[in-house]
Amino acid sequence: xxxxxxxxxxxxxxxxxxxxxxxxxxxxxxxxxxxxxxxxxxxxxxxxxxxxxxxxxxxxxxxxxxxxxxxxxxxxxxxxxxxxxxxxxxxxxxxxxxxxxxxxxxxxxxxxxxxxxxxxxxxxxxxxxxxxx
Amino acid sequence: xxxxxxxxxxxxxxxxxxxxxxxxxxxxxxxxxxxxxxxxxxxxxxxxxxxxxxxxxxxxxxxxxxxxxxxxxxxxxxxxxxxxxxxxxxxxxxxxxxxxxxxxxxxxxxxxxxxxxxxxxxxxxxxxxxxxxxxxxxxxxxxxxxxxxxxxxxxxxxxxxxxxxxxxxxxxxxxxxxxxxxxxxxxxxxxxxxxxxxxxxxxxxxxxxxxxxxxxxxxxxxxxxxxxxxxxxxxxxxxxxxxxxxxxxxxxxxxxxxxxxxxxxxxxxxxxxxxxxxxxxxxxxxxxxxxxxxxxxxxxxxxxxxxxxxxxxxxxxxxxxxxxxxxxxxxxxxxxxxxxxxxxxxxxxxxxxxxxx
Numbered sequence: 475x476x477x478x479x480x481x482x483x484x485x486x487x488x489x490x491x492x493x494x495x496x497x498x499x500x501x502x503x504x505x506x507x508x509x510x511x512x513x514x515x516x517x518x519x520x521x522x523x524x525x526x527x528x529x530x531x532x533x534x535x536x537x538x539x540x541x542x543x544x545x546x547x548x549x550x551x552x553x554x555x556x557x558x559x560x561x562x563x564x565x566x567x568x569x570x571x572x573x574x575x576x577x578x579x580x581x582x583x584x585x586x587x588x589x590x591x592x593x594x595x596x597x598x599x600x601x602x603x604x605x606x607x
Numbered sequence: 608x609x610x611x612x613x614x615x616x617x618x619x620x621x622x623x624x625x626x627x628x629x630x631x632x633x634x635x636x637x638x639x640x641x642x643x644x645x646x647x648x649x650x651x652x653x654x655x656x657x658x659x660x661x662x663x664x665x666x667x668x669x670x671x672x673x674x675x676x677x678x679x680x681x682x683x684x685x686x687x688x689x690x691x692x693x694x695x696x697x698x699x700x701x702x703x704x705x706x707x708x709x710x711x712x713x714x715x716x717x718x719x720x721x722x723x724x725x726x727x728x729x730x731x732x733x734x735x736x737x738x739x740x741x742x743x744x745x746x747x748x749x750x751x752x753x754x755x756x757x758x759x760x761x762x763x764x765x766x767x768x769x770x771x772x773x774x775x776x777x778x779x780x781x782x783x784x785x786x787x788x789x790x791x792x793x794x795x796x797x798x799x800x801x802x803x804x805x806x807x808x809x810x811x812x813x814x815x816x817x818x819x820x821x822x823x824x825x826x827x828x829x830x831x832x833x834x835x836x837x838x839x840x841x842x843x844x845x846x847x848x849x850x851x852x853x854x855x856x857x858x859x860x861x862x863x864x865x866x867x868x869x870x871x872x873x874x875x876x877x878x879x880x881x882x883x884x885x886x887x888x889x890x891x892x893x894x895x896x897x898x899x900x901x902x903x904x905x906x907x908x909x910x911x912x913x914x915x916x917x918x919x920x921x922x923x924x925x926x927x928x929x930x931x932x933x934x935x936x937x938x939x940x941x942x943x944x945x946x947x948x949x950x951x952x953x954x955x956x957x958x959x960x961x962x963x964x
Contacts, residue, residue, distance in 0.1 A: 510816060511624045513907040514883040532946075534885050536623050536906055537816050539946075565622070 475603070476503050478569055482545070482589075483599035486527075489569065490545040492579065495587045497546050500573040501533065501564065504603045509535040512564040517542070517553040517575050524550060524577060526590045531574070533564070544577065546589060552576040609815065612704035614641035616815050623816035627909040630780050630821055631960075633809030634739035636801055637818060639786070640794065643707025644732045645700040645714055651722030652698050654855075656690065659717035661840065661863070663853035667692050672760040672777055676840055676848050677710055678859035682866050683836040684843070686710050687828065689777055691762050699728070699773070699788075703830045717858055733794035737801055737810070738784030738821075740962075745805040746785055750774060754785070768800035779818065781825025782962055820906045823915065826877065826958030832888060832903045833875055833917055839863065842871045842919065844957070873900065873919040877955040878943065880905075880914040884950060886943040892918045893942040893949050899924035902943060908959060915959050916943065916952070 481489040487505035491498040506512065514534040524530045524544035531542035553575045556563060564572040579587040594602065609618045617638065619626065629635050647656055653665030662675030669692050677685045686706040691699045702710040707729055715725040737746055747754050752765035752774045762775030770793035778784040789797050802812065819829070828834050828843055840849050840863070849863055880886045885905055892900035905916030920941075942949040 510619055511622050513885070516884075532884075534883070534907070536820060536909075537618070539885065539887065562624075 475507070476569070477596045477600045477603075479596050481569070481596065483594040483596065484527075484543060484545045485594065485602060486541075486543040488543055488545045490593065492546075492587060492589065495548075495579045495581060496551075497548065497577045497579050497587075498573055499545060499575050499577060500568055501542070502599070502603075503568045506565045506568045506572070509533060509538060509540060511536050512561045515542070515557045515561050515564065515574060517557070518544075518550045520550050520552060522550045524548060542574065545593060546577055547580040548577040550575055551578050611815065612641060614704060616641060617812070619814040619816045620812045623814065623820065624909050626811050626813035626817035627820050629809055629811040630739045630782055630813055630817065631910055632740070633811075634737055634741040634745055634784075634805050635780070635811055635813035635817065636798065636805065637736040637738065637813050638794075638798065639734040639736050640732075640791070641704040642729075642734050643702035643704060643710065644728045644734075644788070645702060645707070645711050646726045646728040647698045647700060647714060647718065647723055648694075648696055648726075649721075649723040650696055651718075652696055655714075655718040655721035655723040655725075656698060656700075657853060657855060658721070658857050659714055660688070660690070661849040661857065661859070662690070663850045664690055664692070664698065669693070669695055670761055670763055672762055672775055674760075674848065676845070677713060678840070678863065679836060680859055680862060682839045682859050682862035684830070684834045684838050684840060685713060685836065687830055687834055687845075691773070691775060693762070693764070693773060706830060731790070732788045733791045733797075734786060734788050735794060735798055735801065736778055736784060736786045737805070738778045738780040738813075739782045739810070741805070741808045741810065742782070742784040745801065745808055745810060746774075746787075749800055749804055759783075768797050770797055772797065779825075779827060780821040781827070781958065781960055782821075819904075820909060823904050823906055823917065824908055824910055824958065824960035826917070828875070828917075829904060839866050839871070841867055842873055842875065844875045870922065872922050874922060875903070875957070876900075876918055876920045877957040877959060878902070878905075878916040878918055878941065878952040879911075879955045879959075880916060880943055881951040881953065882914065882945070883907075884945045884948075885914040886916040886918075886945060886950070886952065891944040892920060892952070893944055894924050894940075896949070898944075899941070910960050915955070917957070918943075
């Protein structure tokens with residue numbers, strides 16, 4: 475199971491890639507495997523304000539439905555329209571073509587991106603999936 | 608892997624959608640060794656089953672199978688069963704894994720006074736199912752059982768890959784297929800032989816998730832979803848399994864007769880959801896914004912490409928009498944409450960999928 479070293483993670487199994495104030499977000503390979511075949515992804519519309527740790531969408535698989543959480547505070551700028559036609563991209567390429575949405579991260583008083591302190595490193599996330607079995 | 612009634616079961620091997628499609632288009636291989644097998648044998652075995660179950664098993668010839676139920680005194684369903692007659696005085700009762708202890712205890716109690724022995728033989732039998740349009744052509748070269756001559760819901764002893772087995776033309780997928788009962792020690796070689804023989808034809812191992820979507824498309828009930836102790840066979844649309852005209856008494860007869868005469872307070876229906884969101888077990892069915900029933904099973908249908916569901920619809924829901932096979936499909940404007948949103952759903956005749964003959 476892949477946990478790319480360049481990404482940050484949440485305990486809810488999202489990954490986030492931050493460049494400047496732009497955050498690209500998806501769900502991890504572990505999450506995709508646990509869900510099984512994804513059949514529908516409900517994403518927040520561009521312009522929606524999202525809050526770290528709060529649900530902002532849903533991921534439906536054959537067997538279950540799960541909330542999708544934003545890893546960061548900010549405003550949605552873009553969603554992956556490809557998932558509308560082919561949600562199985564989430565299973566096939568969770569870290570690439572299966573990305574879900576992009577957020578302009580809220581800035582702190584210095585103009586730097588204000589990232590939550592509790593994002594997980596790859597090692598911490600891997601530990602979490604192992605302890606979850 | 609997932610825990611299921613005390614067994615470690617494969618939920619999926621790779622992709623449940625691909626496994627589902629393999630069964631519809633070619634074949635799938637299922638490990639169903641968790642299913643309970645209860646042996647009922649002796650000169651009075653048929654009579655004991657006639658008393659214990661809703662069906663009439665005693666006249667069934669050796670080598671045939673029957674879908675039937677075991678009900679409580681109050682008419683509620685304790686389990687749905689397939690019963691094979693494997694010999695003149697030998698029956699094999701197949702129970703759902705989670706219900707096997709109850710079915711065994713009830714059969715043993717109900718057989719008291721009959722010249723019949725009841726034994727839990729679950730540990731003696733592994734069960735491997737091969738299901739799909741290519742099942743017969745994959746299995747035939749590996750067995751000495753004459754599959755071409757075997758009718759649906761029939762079975763025979765023979766060999767599969769050189770191992771002794773009871774081979775039956777039964778299943779839970781809506782496709783042609785076979786169930787192979789063999790000794791647990793023979794299960795791995797039988798599985799490997801079937802998997803190797805079937806691979807060129809597109810056979811795939813298939814897990815519990817595919818089994819659930821396959822049976823849902825085929826309109827087949829699942830105990831714990833459509834069937835339970837608070838449900839009668841009539842409500843589930845399976846009143847035909849209750850044989851009131853058989854001679855002698857049977858457990859639940861009085862209550863079942865009364866409940867058949869009184870009419871059902873709800874009926875099992877099919878729904879096609881007009882959304883990509885899935886109506887799942889326990890979600891409310893709405894009519895004019897009011898709850899008119901409850902979803903029992905729901906999934907995205909790999910064959911139809913839309914979410915489908917089975918649900919119990921209250922008998923007093925307006926227009927419920929229009930529902931059913933007399934062209935009522937689609938007439939009712941229903942909705943399913945999917946996490947707070949009323950999503951339109953059309954009444955759809957069961958089954959959702961019927962294989963080409």
